[in-house]
Amino acid sequence: MRRLAALALVLLAGTASASAKGVVAQECTGCHTSRRTEPQTRFANGLGRWTDSQCYGCHAEINDVARKRQKREPDPRYFAVPVREEKLAHLATTPLSYMNAPELLEEPGHAVPRISARGLAAFLKRPSTLSQKEGSRAPRMMAYPALRPSDVQDIAALLAVRLPVKEAPRARLTTQERPAAEALWKARCAACHTGPRPLSGRDGVSLGLYTPEWTYEYCREPSPHAREGRQMPEVPLTLDEAKLLHRLFDEQRREQERELDARVTRLAVKQAATPGPVPPTMLAYLWGPFFRDATCVHCHATSPRAASAFTADAQGLKTYLKKKSGEEFWRRLETRALEAEHGLVAASPGMPMAGVELPSELRALVARWVVDGCKDTEGKSWCRR
Secondary structure, three states: OHHHHHHHHHHHHOOOOOOOOOHHHHHHHHHHOHHHHOOOEEOOOOOEEOOOOOHHHHHHHHHHHHHHHHOOOOOHHHHHOOOOHHHHHHHOOOOOOOOOOOOOOOOOOOOOOOEOHHHHHHHHHOOEOOOOOOOOOOOOOOOOOOOOHHHHHHHHHHOOOOOOOOOOOOOOOOOOHHHHHHHHHHHHOHHHHOOOOOOOOOOHHHHOOEOHHHHHHHOOOOOOOOOOOOOOOOOOOOHHHHHHHHHHHHHHHHHHHHHHHHHHHOOOHHHHOOOOOOOHHHHHHHOOOHHHHOOOHHHHOOOHHHHOOOOOOHHHHHHHHHHOOHHHHHHHHHHHHHHHHHOEOOOOOOOOOOOOOOOHHHHHHHHHHHHOOOEOOOOOEOOOO
16 A cells, blocks of 8 residues: 555556355355365465455465565465565565454354344445554445345354344434433443544444344443453443434434435545646556556456456456446545545445555546546547546
8 A cells, every 4th residue: 555655646746236145155254254264275385275255364374474474484385475575575564454354253152142133234235444443444344235134134144143033123313312312422432432543443333233232231340241351341331221322323323324425425526636637657557557556456356246347457447437437436436535534334335345545646646537538558538428
């Protein structure tokens, strides 16, 4: 990403629906089950031959090679790693993503279901940030905006998530209940769960993933769900108060979704475009190295779900520009920056999905390229008029 930012500055100076029993299930298996570390076959030198959905295992192995390379330990897998030398050196101290993906989403042995069916569906359609760390707030989770109710049940079964047998129907807070819920949130939760970098790592939108019953139990001291090293203090909370808070979480999510989508609607490519013509080096970059540097190829080169919408190569870009538009191409990149501000995925997800937003300088150059007609290196325009 630093390379992208630096390159942008130099240049400036000179979804299809998928069944949970198919692609979606494969993607979940590759990050959240014990099979995530099992490659399909092995290369002769030992590096795993990973499928598109096995993000966790592939990244884990590349990170391991990077650490050994830094320690100057011999490793035959080094020669098969599809990463540039400078990037590999960077990975030794800053590992690739997906390493924080929990293998088990459900904590076994508890009588109270932890994850809400409604909360899980909302999270899968429009993921929110569950862990705030240094860097971008962009959610590092694949989005499934076309998810169906039956898909949620399939995914829960695949990942051994025990959903509640019955959940209370969604009910909006009344004019009397809203102030009471907000006062409860401010008094018991806000100190650790608000702000751009919440101390707990979870804001109200993210807390909506869980059930009120779990929240009530989790806040008890001693909590039956407490794990070693837990830092959350005792929070006196009744079950009715927990239910009230979760209704507030639902409304916070809806409000955040509306605010984010309104900002996406207001995006204007001409206002975002950098002044002046697009440098020739930028044109060569956009039609070549960009696809790899911006991580497009991770999903849009071979993954069936992503490649059906856009293929990450020059021909695929031409097809996309004629079918959609250059403005839509830019809008997806700009949307990711807004998602990073909100810690929430938009109705039409930004790109790179599950990755960090591209540098603002690069996005401004893409906007100028679109305004100028999406020209290739030969000067031909590909933007749909």
